Structures are given as C-alpha cells and as structure tokens.
Amino acid sequence: MTFREGDVVSRKAGGPLMTVEDVRADSLVAVVWFDADAHVQRDVFAPNTLHKWKLVENDDG
Template sequence: MNFGPGDMVFLKSGGPRMTVESVGEVHMTGEAGVWCVWFEQAGSKQVAKREVFAPVTLKRAEERKQPARTAGSYF
C-alpha cells in the first residue's frame, strides 16, 4: 500500500492513530520506511512521538468527519 505525507494510519497490530510525515528509504537498511508522528498523554501534557515503520506494518485509517464550523467558532 502506498502512503503519503498527511495520511492517517494505524499499526496493523493496534495502537494510536498516527500522521505520516514522510515516506522514503531508511538509510541504514535500504528498505522502505514510513515516518509517523502521534501524540501521547504524559501527565497533564500531550507529547509528540515519532518513529519509522515498515509500510507492511501499517493500514490506512478512515478519515474522521469534522463538524462544520460556524462564524466566530475557533475550537
């Protein structure tokens, strides 16, 4: 499966929803890699985590529908 920057993915084995940052070749192995970012709760803060995954370990997440924003609505 092909992934691109901005795609939402999950690990096939489960875990958090992640955003693809980039796709390319992993320098040390020469194999394809998908660079992902996600957020985890650390106390009262959200902390960004990043990791590289083999494409075969990922599946595309379904897009969440965002409610329409109204004038003056910021959140």
C-alpha cells in the first residue's frame, strides 16, 4: 500500500487514528496524532503495519 502526506491511518494491531506527516526515504511512514491528554505524539512505522482510512461522506441532507 502507498501512503502520502495527509493520509489518515491506524496500526493494523489497533490504536488511534494518525495523520501521515512524511514517507521517508527508507520507506518508513512518519505519523502524528493526539493522545488522550491532547499531547502531540509522533512515531514512525513500517508501511505494512498500517491501514489507510477513507472518509465516507454521508448525504442524508
């Protein structure tokens, strides 16, 4: 799977929704998210450990 800056992802093993900040030259994906105390957290993950989320718009008017 290919990731781009701004994609919303989560770890396949579970966890918070995170935003991709960068896909590094070594192919690791740098992400950012807020923890339960509203502190910014950052980490990097191998792309095969992440799942991309897609926004689904509801058109119920």
